Amino acid sequence: xNVSVDATTCAGHGRCYTLAPDVFGMDDEGRGVAxxxxxxxxxxxxxxxxxxxxxxxxxxxxx
Amino acid sequence: xxxxxxxxxxxxxxxxxxxxxxxxxxxxxxxxxxADPLAGFDAARGTRAFWTNSHGGYWVLTGADDIRExxxxxxxxxxxxxxxxxxxxxxRTVGGARRLIPTGIDxxxxxxxxxxxxxPFSPNSVAxxxxxxxxxxxxxxxxxxxxxxxxxxxxxxxxxxxILFSEILGIPAERFEExxxxxDDMLHGSPEQVASGTRSVMAYLDELVDERTARPRxxxxxxxxxxxxxxxxxxxxxxxxxxxxxxxxxxxxxxxALMFMFKHLAEHPDDRRTLARDPASIPAAVEELLxxxxxxxxxxxxxxxxxxxxxxMKRGDGVLLSTxxxxxxxxxxxxxxxxxxxxxxxxxxxxxxxxxxCLGSHLARAELATALSTWLARIPDFRIDGGxxxxxxxxxxxxxxxxxxxxx
Numbered sequence: 001x002n003v004s005v006d007a008t009t010c011a012g013h014g015r016c017y018t019l020a021p022d023v024f025g026m027d028d029e030g031r032g033v034a035x036x037x038x039x040x041x042x043x044x045x046x047x048x049x050x051x052x053x054x055x056x057x058x059x060x061x062x063x
Numbered sequence: 064x065x066x067x068x069x070x071x072x073x074x075x076x077x078x079x080x081x082x083x084x085x086x087x088x089x090x091x092x093x094x095x096x097x098a099d100p101l102a103g104f105d106a107a108r109g110t111r112a113f114w115t116n117s118h119g120g121y122w123v124l125t126g127a128d129d130i131r132e133x134x135x136x137x138x139x140x141x142x143x144x145x146x147x148x149x150x151x152x153x154x155r156t157v158g159g160a161r162r163l164i165p166t167g168i169d170x171x172x173x174x175x176x177x178x179x180x181x182x183p184f185s186p187n188s189v190a191x192x193x194x195x196x197x198x199x200x201x202x203x204x205x206x207x208x209x210x211x212x213x214x215x216x217x218x219x220x221x222x223x224x225x226i227l228f229s230e231i232l233g234i235p236a237e238r239f240e241e242x243x244x245x246x247d248d249m250l251h252g253s254p255e256q257v258a259s260g261t262r263s264v265m266a267y268l269d270e271l272v273d274e275r276t277a278r279p280r281x282x283x284x285x286x287x288x289x290x291x292x293x294x295x296x297x298x299x300x301x302x303x304x305x306x307x308x309x310x311x312x313x314x315x316x317x318x319x320a321l322m323f324m325f326k327h328l329a330e331h332p333d334d335r336r337t338l339a340r341d342p343a344s345i346p347a348a349v350e351e352l353l354x355x356x357x358x359x360x361x362x363x364x365x366x367x368x369x370x371x372x373x374x375x376m377k378r379g380d381g382v383l384l385s386t387x388x389x390x391x392x393x394x395x396x397x398x399x400x401x402x403x404x405x406x407x408x409x410x411x412x413x414x415x416x417x418x419x420x421c422l423g424s425h426l427a428r429a430e431l432a433t434a435l436s437t438w439l440a441r442i443p444d445f446r447i448d449g450g451x452x453x454x455x456x457x458x459x460x461x462x463x464x465x466x467x468x469x470x471x
Contacts, residue, residue, distance in 0.1 A: 009135070011418065012181075012420060013424065017186075026185075026187075028181070028182070028185070029178065030181060030425065049407065052408045053408060053409060053410055055131070055420075056131075056416060
């Protein structure tokens with residue numbers, strides 16, 4: 001599973017790295033970054049939650 | 064066309080607004096709305112957008128997708144033309160003629176100011192404050208617990224964020240009481256008190272800026288004084304404008320969130336027990352309680368004529384982007400009016416969306432989660448005292464007016 005965060009639409013809500021801290025991290029301004037791709041084994045459900053909970057729909061599944 | 068706007072005066076509808084999109088709606092002062100503001104917003108759904116003639120007239124967007132898009136298109140929905148936005152929030156003359164940095168500024172200039180504040184309010188900075196947040200919260204709750212009752216607003220919901228905010232800003236503890244008096248006048252007083260409170264707060268901040276310019280410390284005022292915007296040092300006015308915005312954004316909001324959350328918990332013993340038993344479920348519960356009682360109602364001004372949400376909007380029109388309408392949309396959330404604390408998918412806009420997304424959201428979440436865990440550990444059972452129904456105020460930041468809690 002591959003995910004990314006669209007830096008142009010991410011507004012730094014922080015939902016992704018709160019819900020899936022083993023997949024997403026943050027940059028200096030608190031925006032989400034997909035730090036661990038492909039998604040580590042066992043983290044798929046959390047990554048999915050991050051996608052579904054992003055208020056900006058900036059977390060994207062790439063395959 | 065001339066309409067009665069419900070407050071005894073008549074208002075003329077702009078020529079580009081057809082009669083069929085005009086509704087009778089007033090989230091500031093209509094008693095039917097104020098009986099239950101969240102239900103009042105729910106009742107306003109039905110069309111994607113409507114116009115109301117109350118308070119000078121403005122558009123109301125009702126759907127989550129449209130509200131999100133408007134938040135994300137500052138080139139069409141500007142935060143800068145405050146004059147019109149003030150019409151939607153007539154009670155909000157706090158801050159006088161000062162511009163609010165960064166909420167009253169559009170991109171691209173906005174991002175320069177926003178960047179200045181990003182570090183002090185980042186998740187990492189908030190994590191470093193966690194211990195102090197807990198100490199302040201525990202101190203207040205310990206002072207209340209043995210009494211068996213409290214005026215939740217004045218005993219907890221107001222002082223808790225105010226103490227933390229004052230410490231972050233750098234106000235010395237011995238000035239707190241005086242400062243909270245001015246702040247209370249500024250945020251909750253009569254028009255004269257708002258004006259005098261604002262003057263006192265500004266005069267004190269002015270003095271504080273001088274002190275911190277001469278002798279910087281580890282506080283936010285020092286940080287702003289030493290900060291840069293667009294590769295040049297901040298000006299005194301920019302520092303003062305930013306401080307004023309932080310007041311308006313950071314105090315009433317956390318208090319209001321606490322009022323809604325503790326009203327819910329007082330009325331839902333099962334939710335209290337669940338959270339007391341499993342504190343790990345508190346962060347998700349905070350998100351859900353923020354969603355179901357999203358209480359902030361920002362507005363924007365149309366910057367360019369546009370067709371949006373099925374209506375024609377003209378430059379200068381006011382537009383209400385209610386986070387309650389955005390977060391309780393039945394097309395976006397199943398059972399949107401029900402607080403389900405373990406909701407797995409919870410896409411809310413309680414903190415807004417787009418470039419002006421609430422910068423203090425990480426701090427707010429930490430304060431709210433700490434309030435819930437601390438209370439439920441020390442005062443697991445509480446209820447609302449007496450039989451009188453809770454009353455609400457509406458407007459830009461809605462909340463229950465007061466909450467008297469009792470426990471054994």
